[in-house]
Every structure is written in structure tokens, then in C-alpha cells.
Amino acid sequence: MSGGNNFDAFFKSFFNPICSFIERVMGGAEDVTDLAQDVFLKVFERWKEFDSEENAKAFLFISARNLCFDRLRRKQAESNYVSRYLQENEFKTSVFLQEVMRQETFRILYSAIDRLPEQTRQVILLGLDGNSNQEVSKALGVSINTVKTLKKNGYAALREILSKDYLILLLILLGEF
Amino acid sequence: MKDDLIGTFKISRLVAADLTGSLDDSGRRELDAWLREADENRVIYREIKEKFTKGKREWLYSEKQVEQQLAIFHKYRTKKTARVLGVWWRYVAVAVLLFSVAGILRWQMDGEGRKQSLVPIEIAQGNAMLVLSTGERIALVDTLQTVCGESSADIQVSGQTISYREENKPVQEQVYNTLVVPRAGEFKVELADGTKVWLNALSELRYPVQFAGGLRVVYLKGEGYFEVASDSEKPFIVKTFVNVDIKVLGTKFNVSAYENDVDVTTTLAEGSVEVILPNERVRISPDEQLVFNKEENSCLLREVDASIYSAWKNGLFIFEDQRLEQIMEQLKRWYEMDVFYSGEEVRNYRFSGDLKKYDSFEKIVKMLEEVAGVKIDIKGKCVTIGAK
Known part of the structure; x- marks a missing residue:
């Protein structure tokens, strides 16, 4: 994968998931963006070597894990700090994979939702926040029937986006930048 | 590790498709097989589903803030590359040294263990x-x-x-x-x-x-x-x-x-x-x-x-510079045990950290011992903490 622009698109897609990962692992209150910057630097240094997005992504999460691990270790050495992620000198693989899965799933869902037309997107998001159709119609100032139609179309569009091989789709997207 | 991750990415796509009702039959079979594999798979699946269907969007930074971060990234990366490379090897050396010391200590202490504890201390049950x-x-x-x-x-x-x-x-x-x-x-x-x-x-x-x-x-x-x-x-x-x-x-x-x-x-x-x-x-x-x-x-x-x-309501136990006695008092609300201290000063040792509420008690004891330099003995439901 070559070209600096692709890297920028990658950065934008994964910055939030990585910050969220760091925040959960470090237990908040850390300089989350500083650590995230360091993680992306590692990816950037190797960017030309990745032959697929999956490889770049795997390297990204492994770098995030290692940097957090390193930071937690130092924190533990400096003060009496106990972390649920550092157990018996290791960051348990299963716990790590669970955190990755959480961030990846939300990233896929949110980026799919973000590609919907604005009003449809609003309807879906308000619905996900637990609002009834009636409440959504009030909030957006449209009729209940419009809400229902938009919701139906929105979910159909999401299905469309997610049923295709998502990986291929994203690579095309990255190529377009 | 890389293969595990790529497998995880695949499952993430299946879960995302499932949550919007767009999973096809072969995807469904694959997801079901994965869910059957382990309890913890079902737990994380349920957590994600709950968060998505009930929760708010959870990204920390807006699109604009991410753009700013990207600008910062390009501005500083040339300087940082040099700095990080310079210091990096020193960390590796120190880490290797620390791990070897920890490994030797662990190896020497094995065998003594905590084998005498009779009934393990577990999370209490009850409605x-x-x-x-x-x-x-x-x-x-x-x-x-x-x-x-x-x-x-x-x-x-x-x-x-x-x-x-x-x-x-x-x-x-x-x-x-x-x-x-x-x-x-x-x-x-x-x-x-x-x-x-x-x-x-x-x-x-x-x-x-x-x-x-x-x-x-x-x-x-x-x-x-x-x-x-x-x-x-x-x-x-x-x-x-x-x-x-x-x-x-x-x-x-x-x-x-x-x-x-x-x-x-x-x-x-x-x-x-x-x-x-x-x-x-x-x-x-x-x-x-x-x-x-x-x-x-x-x-x-x-x-x-x-x-x-308020971290406890999310299943976490976070403490910041608290006395050991206070920490143990809180742990007693989850685990059935009596705590004794051999030596007054131990009560006042201070710790920071975060633990998952449902970790096994063994694990928590090990972590405290490792970090704190205390010795913890468990006999039945009695826990005795002393200085090392």
C-alpha cells in the first residue's frame, strides 16, 4: 500500500477506534491522543511494507497494545499501580482480541451509518438512542410516516453496505482519496 | 497473533452485519460456530449488541478534531521518528532485564504456592x-x-x-x-x-x-x-x-x-x-x-x-492512592472473606489501579503481591496480609 494519501484516509478511519482502545486499556485519564500519535507513527514507518489493509490493521492494533503495555509497565514500576489488563506480566491475548473486536465492530457500524444521507442517518441514530418513532418525528419535525420510511430505507441501505465484502469496499474507498 | 487478529476482524464484520440484520446464511453459520466456541465470546457479543442497540455513539473525537490530529501528526513526525528510535532500544533493554528478574523470582517461589488454601474464595452468589x-x-x-x-x-x-x-x-x-x-x-x-x-x-x-x-x-x-x-x-x-x-x-x-x-x-x-x-x-x-x-x-x-x-457500576474497581485497608474493605463487598493484617503499617500501604470486578480472587491477590511487596496468606476464608 503506497502513497501518503492512503495513509491519511487510514488515519482518519482508525484514529477514534485506537483512542477508544487506549482509553479503555489505560483506564482513562491518560494522554490518549499522545499515545495514539505514537501508535500511528509506528504504522507510518512501515506503511510501504503492508500489502493489504488487514495487515496494516493488525500491525496497528499490535502497536497500540505494545505501547499501552509498555506505559502500564512503567506506571506500575513508578507507583503502586495495579491494572486489570496486566496480569502475571502479560496482556492476555483473549482480552486484547476482545478489545479489538469491540472497536472494529463499532467502527464498521458507525462508518456505514455515516455514509447514509443526512436525514436518514439522523433517524437511525435517534432510533438507536432509544427514541420511539413518535419522538424522532417530533425531534426532526417530520411526519411519523416519513420517519418509518426513512428508517426502513436506512436499514436497507445499511444491509446493502454491510452485505458486500466490506474489505474490498473499503480498499476502493481508500483508493478514491 | 496476526492470524488471531485477522480472524477477529472477520468476526467483527459478521457481528456488524448481524446487528443491522444483514447477515446471510453462511455468515450466520460462521458467527454461530464462533459463539459456541467459548463463554467469553458470547459475553463480548452481548456487550457489543447492548451498547449498539441502547447506547450513544461512543467516539471520543469529532471529525474536525481528527483532522487536527492528522495535521499535528504530519507536523511532528519527522522530529519524533528520530527521537523515538533513539530511546527505543534503551526501553527494550530495561524491559528484558525486568522480565528476566521477574521470571527468576517467580520460578524460585513456585512450589511453595498457596496450596494450603482449602475452599477457594469466590464471588458471593445471591439474588x-x-x-x-x-x-x-x-x-x-x-x-x-x-x-x-x-x-x-x-x-x-x-x-x-x-x-x-x-x-x-x-x-x-x-x-x-x-x-x-x-x-x-x-x-x-x-x-x-x-x-x-x-x-x-x-x-x-x-x-x-x-x-x-x-x-x-x-x-x-x-x-x-x-x-x-x-x-x-x-x-x-x-x-x-x-x-x-x-x-x-x-x-x-x-x-x-x-x-x-x-x-x-x-x-x-x-x-x-x-x-x-x-x-x-x-x-x-x-x-x-x-x-x-x-x-x-x-x-x-x-x-x-x-x-x-462510579466505575463500580460498570463492573470495574478503580482506586486512586487509597490505603490497602480501604481497598480490602471494598473487596469484601464482593468476596466472602475475613481480612487480618500482621503489622499495622501494612494497612496504610497506598495503591492505585483498576481491576475487573469479576476477576478471580487468586488473580487479584497475585497482582497485589506483585505490585505491593506484601505477602498474602489464604486459609479458608481468612486472608492475612503482611509485609514481605
Whole structure:
């Protein structure tokens, strides 16, 4: 994968998931963006070597894990700090994979939702926040029937986006930048 | 590790498709097979599903902020590359050294172990209990149920939540329910006015089924996190079993008032509350904490990170520079055990950290020993902590 622009698109897609990962692992209150910057630097240094997005992504999460691990270790050495992620000198693989899965799933869902037309997107998001159709119609100032139609179309569009091989789709997207 | 990750990415796509109802048959089979593989797979799947269908969007930074971060990235990367490479190897060397020392120590200490402990200390089990105004007691099991027996209210239980609906008829007489949460439990109550209360282990909340009159009053023993529905005409008051009341209009805060704890601690997350003490009233602001010592009848106001004090409601146990004795007192609310100290100074060792609430007790003991330089002996339900 070559070209600096692709890297920028990658950065934008994964910055939030990585910050969220760091925040959960470090237990908040850390300089989350500083650590995230360091993680992306590692990816950037190797960017030309990745032959697929999956490889770049795997390297990204492994770098995030290692940097957090390193930071937690130092924190533990400096003060009496106990972390649920550092157990018996290791960051348990299963716990790590669970955190990755959480961030990846939300990233896929949110980026799919973000590609919907604005009003449809609003309807879906308000619905996900637990609002009834009636409440959504009030909030957006449209009729209940419009809400229902938009919701139906929105979910159909999401299905469309997610049923295709998502990986291929994203690579095309990255190529377009 | 790389293959594990690529497998995880694939499952993430299946879960995302599943949550929007767009999973095809072969994907469904693959996801089901993965869910059958391990308990923890089902747990994380449920967590993600719950968060997506109920929760808010959870990204920390807006699109604009991410753009700014990208600009910062390109601006500084040339400088950083040099710096990071220079220091990197020193960290590796130190880390390798540390790990080898830790490895040797562990190897030497193996074999002695903690084999003498008889019954392992485990998370206590038990159902939360609801006491109706008639005195009837109902065990709340982890399923959907409708509670009958309270004529003036519609009571629903779902999972670890109990909710009360406001009935449209005027309230004649205020009747009370009490929710009792056992050791290691936790439960959420949604009161008739929309206020949400998370109750921690070994806690009780007594509250009216419907609020009548000009005040909303509830009674707390133990610890609770409150999200009070705003109603400026009806102040909300939390009464504790000592002379400390907390008066609010609409806000989020945590109150810890355990009978065997000398302190009653109120921590404010949002809004404003007034703590009414025997001799004075103190108004506190977000990220402030008021600690009232019942024995000395004194109080202390300090600044804290409020989220730490309500982490328990998300299954975490976070402590910041706390005394070992305080930490063990909190752990006793989840694990059935008696704690003894050989030597007074051990009680005052201070720690920071975060643990998952449902970790095995063994694991927690190991971590404390490793970090703290204390020696922990377990015999049956007796835990003795001494200096190393």
C-alpha cells in the first residue's frame, strides 16, 4: 500500500477506534491522543511494507497494545499501580482480541451509518438512542410516516453496505482519496 | 497473533452485519460456530449488541478534531521518528532485564504456592430482594418478570434492572418499597419520576412507589450512583442512616454510606448538590467530593476525578492512592472473606489501579503481591496480609 494519501484516509478511519482502545486499556485519564500519535507513527514507518489493509490493521492494533503495555509497565514500576489488563506480566491475548473486536465492530457500524444521507442517518441514530418513532418525528419535525420510511430505507441501505465484502469496499474507498 | 487478529476482524464484520440484520446464511453459520466456541465470546457479543442497540455513539473525537490530529501528526513526525528510535532500544533493554528478574523470582517461589488454601474464595452468589409495602419479599432473578402486589404501581424487572411507571391517577398515600442488594450483587432501579439509581453490593434503597407531595425522598444504606430526573419544583433528597442528607434538583452523583465505614462520601459528577450535615450545609460542584467522618463529626472537601468513584457500576474497581485497608474493605463487598493484617503499617500501604470486578480472587491477590511487596496468606476464608 503506497502513497501518503492512503495513509491519511487510514488515519482518519482508525484514529477514534485506537483512542477508544487506549482509553479503555489505560483506564482513562491518560494522554490518549499522545499515545495514539505514537501508535500511528509506528504504522507510518512501515506503511510501504503492508500489502493489504488487514495487515496494516493488525500491525496497528499490535502497536497500540505494545505501547499501552509498555506505559502500564512503567506506571506500575513508578507507583503502586495495579491494572486489570496486566496480569502475571502479560496482556492476555483473549482480552486484547476482545478489545479489538469491540472497536472494529463499532467502527464498521458507525462508518456505514455515516455514509447514509443526512436525514436518514439522523433517524437511525435517534432510533438507536432509544427514541420511539413518535419522538424522532417530533425531534426532526417530520411526519411519523416519513420517519418509518426513512428508517426502513436506512436499514436497507445499511444491509446493502454491510452485505458486500466490506474489505474490498473499503480498499476502493481508500483508493478514491 | 496476526492470524488471531485477522480472524477477529472477520468476526467483527459478521457481528456488524448481524446487528443491522444483514447477515446471510453462511455468515450466520460462521458467527454461530464462533459463539459456541467459548463463554467469553458470547459475553463480548452481548456487550457489543447492548451498547449498539441502547447506547450513544461512543467516539471520543469529532471529525474536525481528527483532522487536527492528522495535521499535528504530519507536523511532528519527522522530529519524533528520530527521537523515538533513539530511546527505543534503551526501553527494550530495561524491559528484558525486568522480565528476566521477574521470571527468576517467580520460578524460585513456585512450589511453595498457596496450596494450603482449602475452599477457594469466590464471588458471593445471591439474588437481590424486593420488599413490598405489604412486607412481602420477592427474590429478583435474572429474567423478565412483572411484580404484582403493589396496587398503585406498574413494576417491571428485566435483567439487573427494576423499573416503576408513573400511573396516571393521583397518589393518595405514599407507600414504600425497599430493594436489598446482597454481597457481590448490583442492581439498577428506575423510580417513578424517571430517576435512575445504581445500587452497589451490600446496599439498600427505600423509596416511594409513587412520589407524592413537594419533596422526593429516598433512604440509602450502602452505596448508590444517582441520576436524578430534573424537577425544580420537587427537590430530591437522599437520606442516609446517619445525619447526612443530600439535596439535589437534577444531577448525577455517587453516595457511599456503609454502616461499617466511618466515612459517608458524596461525589458529584454533574450539576450541583447540597450536603446537609448535622451542623452545616455544604454545596459541592462537579468533580468535588465531600467526606464526612461520623466518628469525629468532621468533614473534608476535596477535588477528585468523579468517574473513578462510579466505575463500580460498570463492573470495574478503580482506586486512586487509597490505603490497602480501604481497598480490602471494598473487596469484601464482593468476596466472602475475613481480612487480618500482621503489622499495622501494612494497612496504610497506598495503591492505585483498576481491576475487573469479576476477576478471580487468586488473580487479584497475585497482582497485589506483585505490585505491593506484601505477602498474602489464604486459609479458608481468612486472608492475612503482611509485609514481605
